Amino acid sequence: MLPQVLGLIEELIHQKRCRLILVKQGLDLDPQNHRDMTHKILLTIFAMLAELERDFVSDRTKEGLRARREQGIVLGKPKGVVQPSMYDADRERILHLHALGVPLTTIVEVHLKYGKYLSLKNYLAKLQR
Numbered sequence: 001m002l003p004q005v006l007g008l009i010e011e012l013i014h015q016k017r018c019r020l021i022l023v024k025q026g027l028d029l030d031p032q033n034h035r036d037m038t039h040k041i042l043l044t045i046f047a048m049l050a051e052l053e054r055d056f057v058s059d060r061t062k063e064g065l066r067a068r069r070e071q072g073i074v075l076g077k078p079k080g081v082v083q084p085s086m087y088d089a090d091r092e093r094i095l096h097l098h099a100l101g102v103p104l105t106t107i108v109e110v111h112l113k114y115g116k117y118l119s120l121k122n123y124l125a126k127l128q129r
Contacts, residue, residue: 005047086115087123098124 012018013031020029025046029039068075077083087094090112097107104124108115 006043009043085123087120094120094124
């Protein structure tokens with residue numbers, strides 16, 4: 001991540017000749033000023049800190065999930081729970097059209113006017129189990 005950030009900034013400043021102003025950090029990276037090593041050092045530090053923060057967020061999330069499991073809290077949807085489907089209201093109509101041999105794409109696009117081919121296919125597969 002760090003090399004990409006620095007590469008992007010380098011490209012903006014030197015190749016595209018853009019002036020990059022970081023207001024919050026008080027930095028003004030002017031392509032006319034080729035010698036300012038302080039700016040390069042600060043950019044490197046900022047990029048490293050951003051990458052560290054991303055890693056810390058990931059670690060805190062994993063730690064929180066681990067703590068919940070240790071408390072006996074089951075994460076996620078319980079197995080075997082059937083959630084309502086958007087197709088339930090039109091179930092009989094869908095089954096009738098499907099029995100007539102109407103293609104699923106036609107059922108979705110012409111008859112229902114909502115949904116997607118793959119989700120309707122999965123819905124019908126679950127009904128047939």
